[in-house]
Amino acid sequence: MIDLLIIGGGPAGYVAAERAGEKGLKVVLFEKKAIGGVCLNEGCIPTKTLLYSAKLYENALHGDKYGVFGDNIRFDYQKMVSRKKKVVRKLVLGVENKMKLNHVAVVKGEAFIKGRSSSGIEVTCNGESYMGRNLLVCTGSESAVPPIPGLREAGDTVLTNREILELTERPESLVVIGGGVIGMEFASFYNSLGTKVTVIEMLPEILGGLDFEISAMLRSIYAKKGIDFHLNAKVVQVEGNSVVFDKDGETHHVEGERILLSVGRRPVTQGFGLENLGLELLRGGIKVDEKMRTNVPGVYAAGDVTGFSLLAHTASREGEVVVNNLTGRNDIMRYNAIPGVVYTNPEVAGVGETEESARSRNIAYRVAKLQMTYSGRFVAENEGGNGICKVLVGEKHGEVIGAHMLGNPSSEIIYGACLAIEQEMTLKEMQEVVFPHPTVSEIFKEVVFSF
Known part of the structure; x- marks a missing residue:
């Protein structure tokens, strides 16, 4: 057995x-x-x-x-x-x-x-x-493959995350249907290599579920890099290499050598x-x-x-x-400190409650945030760049309930906030933690002292 x-x-x-x-x-x-x-x-x-x-x-x-x-x-x-x-x-x-x-x-x-x-x-x-x-x-x-008319008839012009990884040549233009994590990471990759990228997103902002302010900041950065964004836009049809979408009551078309379907799983x-x-x-x-x-x-x-x-x-x-x-160890799954990362350039990372989720759940909170340029290491390694670090704490006890960042290398330091949430650390306890200097991770401590 x-x-x-x-x-x-x-x-x-x-x-x-x-x-x-x-x-x-x-x-x-x-x-x-x-x-x-x-x-x-x-x-x-x-x-x-x-x-x-x-x-x-x-x-x-x-x-x-x-x-x-x-x-x-x-x-x-x-x-x-x-x-x-x-x-x-x-x-x-x-x-x-x-x-x-x-x-x-x-x-x-x-x-x-x-x-x-x-x-x-x-x-x-x-x-x-x-x-x-x-x-x-x-x-x-x-x-997930939604029932968009013309999608299947478009053949290998339309790709999912699986097929796009097998391309042997860089497309000159790419239309991304869906501005979630997968869509934005591929948009970032091809934009860096000179592909003309267009992102079509049904929601009011990209990266739904992440901190709204940080998502908007990342979109602004990539708009300056040349990516076209269409928000609040619903794709209604695919005609060959053309994507048809409705926005503000009007019908629009955008063409791409390839179309990436990234609307979830x-x-x-x-x-x-x-x-x-x-x-x-x-x-x-x-x-x-x-x-x-x-x-x-x-x-x-x-x-x-x-x-x-x-x-x-x-x-x-x-x-x-x-x-x-x-095997005899009593254990339960907790989801309050699951980090999420978007590996764009710059990176986005977050864990715990966002301001939007806290408000929707009627959680009383306080928030503090600082630009990443408060970190000496960040300034040394990101000439002309900036970002943000935001920390949320509970109103009553001052325990850390969320942290969200935009800037490199957010993916490598967000675990510190995960530990703080998992251990229900308060502002006072976070202030007593010694961070190595100079590191970008020090931004957490800077934010904690700014409350």
Whole structure:
């Protein structure tokens, strides 16, 4: 009898498998494509690899601001793509080695849930049957494809995040439908390489759900870099390489050599026998409690398939919660300190409540913010650039409830705010923390002292 069957080898599945293997559980992990899931193979890692290449190119173009000069600065798009593939292969091998080290049996193929009985939970794959005491469903998510007329007829002109990563040539123009995180990261990448980019967003601002002020600031930066934005715009049709959208009661057209469809993702709940368990669904995903348990005993779900927080680091933590509870450690999943990052140039990072979410939830708060130029390290490394750091605290106790940043390297220092929220640190306690000097992270302390 297998202790834990896991369907899906993405961040939720492979982290859960690794942790379970470390604790001596007998684990079988099923993955129909490549280990690592969408994040490692089609999302997080490949996009960040390409974005870093673009950032280096952009920095080289403007090196004169730092007294560094170069002639004939250029880029090789195919080499960027080749390096992206190499990085992905290396990391996939790394995850596979972790599975071997922790004695996790990895089965490549499409798993199918036969059902649950007194003997356990049965899953079949490649003609073999596997019986387990517990099942963890980590089937992830897929790109949402809305019913826009002409979308499918446009053929390979229209791309999702998967297909655009396989392009071998840089498009001269790109229309991005959807100004969320994925859309903005690809917009940033291609804008840096000289592609004419247009972003069409249905909402009043890009990056819905993030701090509104910071989202607007990032949009302004990229508008100056040449990206055209159409907000409050609804796409009504695709005609070949032309996107038709309504805005302010008028119909507009914009053309692009390629069209990137980036309107969100949806949980994968079909095609692997989930219906044979009678699981309860919520928001299109599998409904779970704070321990990631479903309504069926012995069956858990983690990652994007829950339809709640579609982030790789959320998925990994959810997988850990499952294993901790299976191995005797009482653990619950908390979502109040989940960081969100946008890897544009400059980066955006945030965690906890925004001003908008705090107001909508009737949370009494105080807010303080400072320009990033209050950090000496930021000034030294970002000639002519600026940004913002904003911190929210509860009105009554002064505990940190949110922090949001625009400026490099926000992605690398936002974890400090995550810790503060997780530990319910107050302004006084934050003021007593010693930050290394000079670092950009000191901006947190500067903001805390400005309340």
